[in-house]
Amino acid sequence: MPDSPTKPYRRFRAHGRADDGGMDELRRLTERERGDRRDDPARPAEPPMRPAQAPPRVRPAEDRRRHRALVRAGRPWWSLRGLGPRQLIGRGVLVLMCAFLVWAVAGYLAVRGAVSDSNNRITKAARASLADAPGMLTNPTNILIVGSDARPGETRSRADTIMVMRLDPDAGRVRVLSIPRDTRIELGRLGGEKINAAYYHGQQAGIIRAVRRLTGLPVHHIITVNFRGFPAVVDKVGGVTVNNPTPLSNCAYPGGRTVSFAGGRIDLDGARALEYVRVRKCDDDFQRDRRQQAFLAALKAKLVSPWSAWKAPWNGAALVETLSTDMGVNDLTKFAWLQWRLEQRPEDRYVLAGTPQSIGGVSYVITDPAQAAEQLRRFTAG
Numbered sequence: 001m002p003d004s005p006t007k008p009y010r011r012f013r014a015h016g017r018a019d020d021g022g023m024d025e026l027r028r029l030t031e032r033e034r035g036d037r038r039d040d041p042a043r044p045a046e047p048p049m050r051p052a053q054a055p056p057r058v059r060p061a062e063d064r065r066r067h068r069a070l071v072r073a074g075r076p077w078w079s080l081r082g083l084g085p086r087q088l089i090g091r092g093v094l095v096l097m098c099a100f101l102v103w104a105v106a107g108y109l110a111v112r113g114a115v116s117d118s119n120n121r122i123t124k125a126a127r128a129s130l131a132d133a134p135g136m137l138t139n140p141t142n143i144l145i146v147g148s149d150a151r152p153g154e155t156r157s158r159a160d161t162i163m164v165m166r167l168d169p170d171a172g173r174v175r176v177l178s179i180p181r182d183t184r185i186e187l188g189r190l191g192g193e194k195i196n197a198a199y200y201h202g203q204q205a206g207i208i209r210a211v212r213r214l215t216g217l218p219v220h221h222i223i224t225v226n227f228r229g230f231p232a233v234v235d236k237v238g239g240v241t242v243n244n245p246t247p248l249s250n251c252a253y254p255g256g257r258t259v260s261f262a263g264g265r266i267d268l269d270g271a272r273a274l275e276y277v278r279v280r281k282c283d284d285d286f287q288r289d290r291r292q293q294a295f296l297a298a299l300k301a302k303l304v305s306p307w308s309a310w311k312a313p314w315n316g317a318a319l320v321e322t323l324s325t326d327m328g329v330n331d332l333t334k335f336a337w338l339q340w341r342l343e344q345r346p347e348d349r350y351v352l353a354g355t356p357q358s359i360g361g362v363s364y365v366i367t368d369p370a371q372a373a374e375q376l377r378r379f380t381a382g
Contacts, residue, residue, distance in 0.1 A: 126204035231270025
């Protein structure tokens with residue numbers, strides 16, 4: 001009989017018993033051994049048997065985080081690999097904040113340099129003639145706007161455009177009062193003169209005093225515009241679209257040529273805009289002043305447009321370079337903010353009432369006291 005293969009165990013068989021594989025005897029031996037262990041006081045008690053537990057399940061979110069951490073291992077801080085949605089949003093917000101900070105600082109520096117030069121062009125006499133300025137954001141403020149350009153061969157300028165802009169935060173309105181350049185006033189020892197001559201003889205301080213005597217309005221700030229740099233500003237903002245109230249046809253213009261403008265909405269580049277605000281041979285000063293007001297409203301709309309907001313500091317700097325003003329960076333910032341926030345309606349545009357009259361062969365505009373008083377009452381109403 002061949003040898004049986006060697007087994008790693010020996011079958012236990014109890015003598016004199018049925019052949020049950022020895023299981024009963026094995027059970028008794030096991031129970032006896034357990035009993036001996038229980039009786040031994042020095043032996044620690046065995047812990048109770050616990051049901052088998054399944055290994056902890058890894059949640060999908062934790063698994064994704066671990067995977068992203070592995071992906072990012074060894075990568076530079078600026079790498080986007082392995083970032084989750086929240087981290088990507090956080091990085092995006094951080095980038096936007098940094099970009100805004102750089103934009104704000106660069107824009108401020110550009111405006112500050114232009115404003116410093118502009119402030120230096122305001123004379124001490126003009127500053128002394130201004131009324132004490134109230135808080136612009138909380139009180140009505142009158143700003144005198146003067147457009148000027150010297151005639152060929154002259155070094156001094158006459159006022160070609162004279163406006164008072166009133167910012168009224170309480171009423172939520174911007175109002176503009178135009179004064180015809182031929183309005184007759186008394187200029188001390190010079191006697192009766194056109195108001196634009198007040199700028200020629202007295203410069204900035206002279207026009208401030210003349211406007212105050214004529215209207216009774218305090219002038220808190222002054223802005224003078226040099227027309228020679230005016231077209232470049234309009235071109236820099238991409239031109240303007242004006243709602244022209246008075247069509248013009250073949251009007252004589254300096255240089256021996258004529259200009260024409262259709263009524264309604266018209267697009268103007270820098271050169272055409274200058275012609276539009278200065279031409280005066282086809283109509284009177286009243287219509288010319290309304291055109292200038294329409295242009296001013298169009299330029300304001302372009303400067304405060306949301307589409308050009310990112311260029312606002314540089315557009316503002318380019319505009320300030322053509323200006324002379326007593327307002328510093330803070331006041332000009334407030335001025336720009338109010339231009340954006342306050343409403344300007346067509347009925348808020350006034351031209352000081354008067355009647356054209358020839359005196360000694362010279363054409364003047366004689367102010368109508370009653371009508372002018374009513375206009376000024378509405379102009380200053382809250």
